Amino acid sequence: MDRVKCVCGHVNPHGTNLCEACGRSLGHNEKTNNKLVDMRYEGVARRSIIHKKSFIDKVWTIFSSVKFAICLLFITLVASAIGSLLPQEKNTVIPFGTTVEQFFEAEYGVFGSIFYMLGFHKLYGTWWYITLVFLVAASLIICSLDRFVPLYRALKKQRVERSNGFMKRQRFFSSTKIASSKVNMTELEQRLKKHHYNVRIENQSLLAEKGRFSRWGPYINHIGLIIFIAGCMLRLVPGIHIEESLAVREGDTVVIPGTDGAYYFKNNEFIVEMYDEEDNKAFASALEKNNGSIIKSYTTHGVLYKSVSETIAGATPELEEITEYDVMMNKPLKFDGYAIYQMGYDAQFSDITFALQKKENSYGKPIGTITVDLMNPERTYDLGDGYVVVIEEYLPDFSLDEDEQPTSLSANPNNPFILFKMITPESPDGETIYFTMLGLLEPNNSQNNYALNYVQEGYDYITYLLVKKDLMLPVLFVGGTIFIIGVMIGSFWYHRRVWIAVKEDEVLIASHTNKNYFGLRRELEKVLEELPLTIPEDQLVDNKKK
Amino acid sequence: MQEASGYLLTIAFALYLVATLFFGASIRQKKAVAIKNSAKVANVGFVITIIGCMFQITSFIFRWIVGGYAPVSNMYEFTTFFGLMFIIAFIILFFIYRLSVIGMFTLPLVVLMIGFASMFSRDITPLAPSLKSNFLQIHVMLSALGQGILAVSFVIAIIYLVKVVDQNVKSKKAFWLETVLFTLFVTAGFIIATLSFTTAGGYSAVFQIDNGEKYIEYRMPIILGPTDGVLVSDTGSDSFIETPSFIGDVVDANKINTFIWSFIFGAILHILVRLITRKRFAAILQPFTKNISADLLDEICYRSVLIGYPIFTLGALIFGMIWAQIAWGSFWSWDPKEVWALVSWLFYSSFLHLRLSRNWQGEKSAWLVIVGFGLIIFNLVFVNFLLAGLHSYAG
Numbered sequence: 006m007d008r009v010k011c012v013c014g015h016v017n018p019h020g021t022n023l024c025e026a027c028g029r030s031l032g033h034n035e036k037t038n039n040k041l042v043d044m045r046y047e048g049v050a051r052r053s054i055i056h057k058k059s060f061i062d063k064v065w066t067i068f069s070s071v072k073f074a075i076c077l078l079f080i081t082l083v084a085s086a087i088g089s090l091l092p093q094e095k096n097t098v099i100p101f102g103t104t105v106e107q108f109f110e111a112e113y114g115v116f117g118s119i120f121y122m123l124g125f126h127k128l129y130g131t132w133w134y135i136t137l138v139f140l141v142a143a144s145l146i147i148c149s150l151d152r153f154v155p156l157y158r159a160l161k162k163q164r165v166e167r168s169n170g171f172m173k174r175q176r177f178f179s180s181t182k183i184a185s186s187k188v189n190m191t192e193l194e195q196r197l198k199k200h201h202y203n204v205r206i207e208n209q210s211l212l213a214e215k216g217r218f219s220r221w222g223p224y225i226n227h228i229g230l231i232i233f234i235a236g237c238m239l240r241l242v243p244g245i246h247i248e249e250s251l252a253v254r255e256g257d258t259v260v261i262p263g264t265d266g267a268y269y270f271k272n273n274e275f276i277v278e279m280y281d282e283e284d285n286k287a288f289a290s291a292l293e294k295n296n297g298s299i300i301k302s303y304t305t306h307g308v309l310y311k312s313v314s315e316t317i318a319g320a321t322p323e324l325e326e327i328t329e330y331d332v333m334m335n336k337p338l339k340f341d342g343y344a345i346y347q348m349g350y351d352a353q354f355s356d357i358t359f360a361l362q363k364k365e366n367s368y369g370k371p372i373g374t375i376t377v378d379l380m381n382p383e384r385t386y387d388l389g390d391g392y393v394v395v396i397e398e399y400l401p402d403f404s405l406d407e408d409e410q411p412t413s414l415s416a417n418p419n420n421p422f423i424l425f426k427m428i429t430p431e432s433p434d435g436e437t438i439y440f441t442m443l444g445l446l447e448p449n450n451s452q453n454n455y456a457l458n459y460v461q462e463g464y465d466y467i468t469y470l471l472v473k474k475d476l477m478l479p480v481l482f483v484g485g486t487i488f489i490i491g492v493m494i495g496s497f498w499y500h501r502r503v504w505i506a507v508k509e510d511e512v513l514i515a516s517h518t519n520k521n522y523f524g525l526r527r528e529l530e531k532v533l534e535e536l537p538l539t540i541p542e543d544q545l546v547d548n549k550k551k
Numbered sequence: 552m553q554e555a556s557g558y559l560l561t562i563a564f565a566l567y568l569v570a571t572l573f574f575g576a577s578i579r580q581k582k583a584v585a586i587k588n589s590a591k592v593a594n595v596g597f598v599i600t601i602i603g604c605m606f607q608i609t610s611f612i613f614r615w616i617v618g619g620y621a622p623v624s625n626m627y628e629f630t631t632f633f634g635l636m637f638i639i640a641f642i643i644l645f646f647i648y649r650l651s652v653i654g655m656f657t658l659p660l661v662v663l664m665i666g667f668a669s670m671f672s673r674d675i676t677p678l679a680p681s682l683k684s685n686f687l688q689i690h691v692m693l694s695a696l697g698q699g700i701l702a703v704s705f706v707i708a709i710i711y712l713v714k715v716v717d718q719n720v721k722s723k724k725a726f727w728l729e730t731v732l733f734t735l736f737v738t739a740g741f742i743i744a745t746l747s748f749t750t751a752g753g754y755s756a757v758f759q760i761d762n763g764e765k766y767i768e769y770r771m772p773i774i775l776g777p778t779d780g781v782l783v784s785d786t787g788s789d790s791f792i793e794t795p796s797f798i799g800d801v802v803d804a805n806k807i808n809t810f811i812w813s814f815i816f817g818a819i820l821h822i823l824v825r826l827i828t829r830k831r832f833a834a835i836l837q838p839f840t841k842n843i844s845a846d847l848l849d850e851i852c853y854r855s856v857l858i859g860y861p862i863f864t865l866g867a868l869i870f871g872m873i874w875a876q877i878a879w880g881s882f883w884s885w886d887p888k889e890v891w892a893l894v895s896w897l898f899y900s901s902f903l904h905l906r907l908s909r910n911w912q913g914e915k916s917a918w919l920v921i922v923g924f925g926l927i928i929f930n931l932v933f934v935n936f937l938l939a940g941l942h943s944y945a946g
Contacts, residue, residue, distance in 0.1 A: 346880035
């Protein structure tokens with residue numbers, strides 16, 4: 006690659022548009038009929054523009070183009086929007102016994118079917134969406150490298166003296182016919198310094214510059230984004246991101262999933278609080294509309310244990326209490342890189358109390374009452390005097406299987422079914438009665454003399470918790486922080502430069518900023534106030550007017 | 552105190568309207584009239600705006616004291632606060648640039664926003680457990696500030712287009728600009744329809760849908776009724792167009808019905824204005840934009856995006872993610888509101904990249920800014936109604 010020597014003597018890398026030292030146009034890639042210099046990236050030589058031969062060069066060129074980046078962003082935008090039209094699978098509760106496909110069809114009709122068919126119900130995890138994000142990351146890296154290195158060099162190397170052509174073709178330019186003896190360089194320097202410019206002077210030329218660091222803003226924010234996306238991608242690696250859910254009934258102690266049996270959690274008690282007018286009179290109207298029931302808070306009074314024994318399958322582990330903690334929303338329990346979050350809760354039957362009564366006397370004093378613990382029911386309940394209630398069959402989670410046979414779906418009493426025998430002195434063989442969620446039923450054409458009446462039920466709360474371990478959180482946090490700092494640096498500050506050349510009988514003033522010309526103009530007006538020098542005009546706007 | 556908060560907001564509302572007139576009057580000065588006078592009139596408008604803003608801030612503080620949390624938790628509260636941030640962004644901008652025309656366009660929009668917000672339930676709702684966090688203040692208020700600044704960029708884009716689009720010919724540009732302005736009429740139409748049917752008329756028709764599983768209440772006369780709905784209230788009528796199921800499955804017919812009414816009223820307003828003036832609405836506004844440089848507008852517009860974008864990113868996305876991590880244990884759940892915040896963010900990111908090239912400055916840039924703000928409004932208004940998710944707090 007040939008290096009290019011400028012008139013001023015400086016040797017530039019091949020492909021440079023504007024001499025790194027003096028700013029003369031080297032005619033490379035530049036439309037010379039332009040009235041203004043293209044100041045983007047200081048007219049430096051960029052790899053993507055010079056090398057276009059090999060396959061790698063071609064790929065590099067594509068990925069370093071801002072146009073390509075914008076296309077990627079736009080495709081990602083459209084894809085993201087499509088995924089929000091219907092709920093994502095993981096954000097919906099699919100009723101038991103229906104497939105995801107059936108759910109989408111039943112709930113959203115034809116549109117739902119198509120949505121499901123195209124895999125949009127989990128769009129954000131599809132290979133092509135992840136590939137898109139990956140391409141965005143690649144574009145970020147290559148765009149930044151392609152521009153940052155040469156730009157850094159150019160700004161580092163820039164000389165104070167610039168060619169006349171360079172100055173005349175800046176957007177802000179003025180020339181004043183004035184004898185050089187009347188121009189006080191030191192005063193100009195002082196005035197510019199007052200506005201926080203760094204000033205360099207070399208034989209009758211002046212360069213004032215401030216806010217150069219704002220030029221690095223985009224590169225900083227791109228680094229932040231790259232770190233953030235890398236963190237998101239790494240979460241797909243097994244073991245880095247653990248997410249498990251956990252349901253614990255009051256009083257139960259369970260192993261915490263995802264911790265390899267090292268930790269246990271006990272739900273001591275679960276408390277739900279509701280709002281009432283005592284809380285705040287202003288809530289009256291809202292409470293009335295919600296029939297007085299708006300949830301104030303729910304809390305799991307939990308205990309965290311660590312297993313201290315060798316884990317043997319089936320053996321009860323020896324537990325050591327680590328801490329008691331009230332888990333609630335916005336207040337997770339954190340330990341050893343894990344966190345436990347309060348998600349929701351459910352109330353479930355824990356026990357039901359029945360009264361045994363003679364039918365003739367159904368409003369009188371019962372013969373006795375029994376309380377059936379639905380988690381662990383007794384077989385027989387002896388009420389004395391020959392009265393015994395026996396549970397013949399108990400299905401905690403009643404359902405009918407494919408052959409229409411009764412079965413239990415789980416050990417949780419979600420839908421308890423109990424078959425009782427009431428043994429009394431009158432019928433020692435026992436009379437049959439069923440309990441279902443619909444009430445107490447007698448078998449058809451039975452001649453029962455006795456009945457079990459429902460008295461009351463007890464509830465247990467089941468708390469739903471989420472167990473998380475995410476090793477990438479700090480990485481994401483750092484990435485996000487770097488990104489936002491970069492964005493702020495790039496958008497709240499501006500890079501401004503003023504070149505002043507004092508010739509024999511005229512003074513040239515040119516100025517450039519990467520954004521906010523209005524602010525620059527005001528500043529120049531202040532700097533040049535009451536001086537016999539013409540304030541630079543905005544050639545872009547004036548050209549339009551002509 | 553809650554009532555007082557409402558009155559203060561009404562006063563602010565009125566003051567913004569008055570200030571609009573002053574800003575408008577300061578522009579209509581002919582070139583022959585001394586500039587000084589015009590600046591004075593504009594300053595009066597500015598002072599009135601600031602006083603109105605003070606009233607609104609006080610109204611906000613009162614409501615905060617009564618409710619015990621920052622009043623930004625439902626549609627009414629958030630939208631009025633959004634309007635407040637819009638005003639504050641404008642005040643800062645006026646300090647720098649002193650352009651009356653921006654005030655003249657901004658204030659009516661804020662008035663429209665507050666009017667729109669007032670159509671929703673004004674109850675102080677006790678906070679749900681998930682919202683009990685200081686991040687409610689941080690995340691929501693900062694997002695609103697970012698959006699307020701982006702709203703200013705939108706106003707400037709509108710002014711830019713009103714100025715540069717030729718109103719003497721029929722063109723696509725003129726049509727689309729008129730369409731954008733028409734959405735403001737539709738918003739006003741929504742306010743009129745709600746006030747006349749619901750607030751004053753007390754209209755109500757209750758239907759059973761989903762084979763009697765759900766009830767749905769219409770608060771506006773039915774044009775588009777529910778799919779397989781059965782009228783169960785004494786009021787209301789049974790004659791309407793039934794929503795085809797492929798639409799009804801995805802979007803609530805009731806909401807579409809409300810939208811149709813808003814559209815009808817908006818259209819009537821728009822037609823009236825055009826019949827009386829014999830001009831496009833944009834053409835009526837055009838004279839006010841005559842004395843301001845298009846390049847300056849373009850620059851201010853870009854700057855507002857440059858300042859609004861980081862604040863929006865920090866408030867809506869970054870703090871939103873941090874809060875989601877603390878509340879639900881995952882910083883991102885692809886909930887619709889999140890997705891559309893991301894979509895807006897991606898759009899503005901694309902915009903900032905496009906601005907790097909010369910041919911995307913000026914008019915094209917103004918159109919982009921309008922689309923970007925459209926996404927933000929879509930996220931505020933429609934996502935709550937159309938797409939269910941964690942953020943469905945619309946009353």
